[in-house]
Amino acid sequence: MISYEKLFIYSVIPFVLIGAFLVNAMTNKEEDSVSTATKEGITFTCEQDEYNGQMVPATVVNKPKSQTQTTIISWKPENYYFGEKWSPEERCKEVAKRFQRIHNRDGLKYVVAEVDTWVPDRDVNVVCAVKNENAVCNEDDLLFTLEGKDNPNEVLRDLINRRQFPSKEPVLVRGEKKPETFAEGKRVYYDMSEILIDEESEEPAF
Numbered sequence: 001m002i003s004y005e006k007l008f009i010y011s012v013i014p015f016v017l018i019g020a021f022l023v024n025a026m027t028n029k030e031e032d033s034v035s036t037a038t039k040e041g042i043t044f045t046c047e048q049d050e051y052n053g054q055m056v057p058a059t060v061v062n063k064p065k066s067q068t069q070t071t072i073i074s075w076k077p078e079n080y081y082f083g084e085k086w087s088p089e090e091r092c093k094e095v096a097k098r099f100q101r102i103h104n105r106d107g108l109k110y111v112v113a114e115v116d117t118w119v120p121d122r123d124v125n126v127v128c129a130v131k132n133e134n135a136v137c138n139e140d141d142l143l144f145t146l147e148g149k150d151n152p153n154e155v156l157r158d159l160i161n162r163r164q165f166p167s168k169e170p171v172l173v174r175g176e177k178k179p180e181t182f183a184e185g186k187r188v189y190y191d192m193s194e195i196l197i198d199e200e201s202e203e204p205a206f
Contacts, residue, residue, distance in 0.1 A: 040198055041065070044099040046092040049074050057092035059099065063198035070195050071161045072099070072111075081147055081155045091144065098143050102129045107141065108196070110189040111160060113152030113182065116142075125152040125182075133189055153182050156190070165190040 041064040049058035049071050057075045062068075073095065075088035082091065102108045108129045114137040116124040125146040128137035135141075146152050157167075167188050179186040 042103065042196065042198055044072075044096040044103065046089065046096045051076055057089045059092050059096045061099070061195060063196075065198045065200045070164055072165075072192075073159050073161065075159075081150055081159075082144075095143050099129065102141060102143075103196070107131050109193050110135075110191055111143070111156070111165070112137070112187055112189045113146070113156045114187065116145075124148070125150070127152070127156055129192075151182055153186060153188050156188070160190055162190070164195055165192055167191070 043062045043064075045060055045062060047058055047060050047069070048055040049060070050056075051074050054077075056077060058071045059073045059075070060069050060071050063070075073092075075092050077088060086094070099108065109131050110133065111127065111129050113125065113127050116126050116139075117136055118139045125148060126137060127143045127146065128141040129143055130137060130141055146155055167190050169186070169188055
């Protein structure tokens with residue numbers, strides 16, 4: 001004979017499983033979102049931007065206080081810097097999420113092309129977001145990877161909105177020879193610090 005306790009357990013199990021499924025679905029939905037509010041309310045999303053008369057996916061930063069939106073990267077359809085695994089829109093959304101995570105942990109100041117430090121036995125060219133010049137690009141800093149045949153500095157220069165982000169090269173140590181190529185160690189840092197300042201616009205005086 002089945003006891004009342006066992007009947008109760010059997011009747012509760014389906015509800016527990018359904019509850020677990022709903023919690024998991026909600027968690028996945030939150031992880032997939034690219035517009036989760038962060039510190040200071042700044043968000044990174046994938047939107048549309050005009051390029052040569054057509055609309056293309058663009059990774060943008062949204063600032064709620066000033067109610068402004070700035071394009072960081074336009075994913076132009078003729079770019080051949082990437083494989084065919086991801087469409088421009090998919091890459092746009094994923095990079096927006098990565099910008100968001102790095103910004104949330106206060107690690108976002110510069111965007112730079114670098115060589116990975118985590119893939120064993122080979123060098124992979126990557127674009128990272130780092131907090132300081134000359135900082136090591138770790139896997140947690142990764143925005144996206146590049147094809148080995150391309151010049152990483154030129155690729156980043158082509159992709160990023162250079163009108164908004166001033167570029168700079170690290171100061172050389174006295175007597176150090178200035179590198180001329182990426183292979184020689186030339187790195188160009190795009191400063192995002194100014195664009196991440198979010199202040200309410202002043203109301204005009206009457």
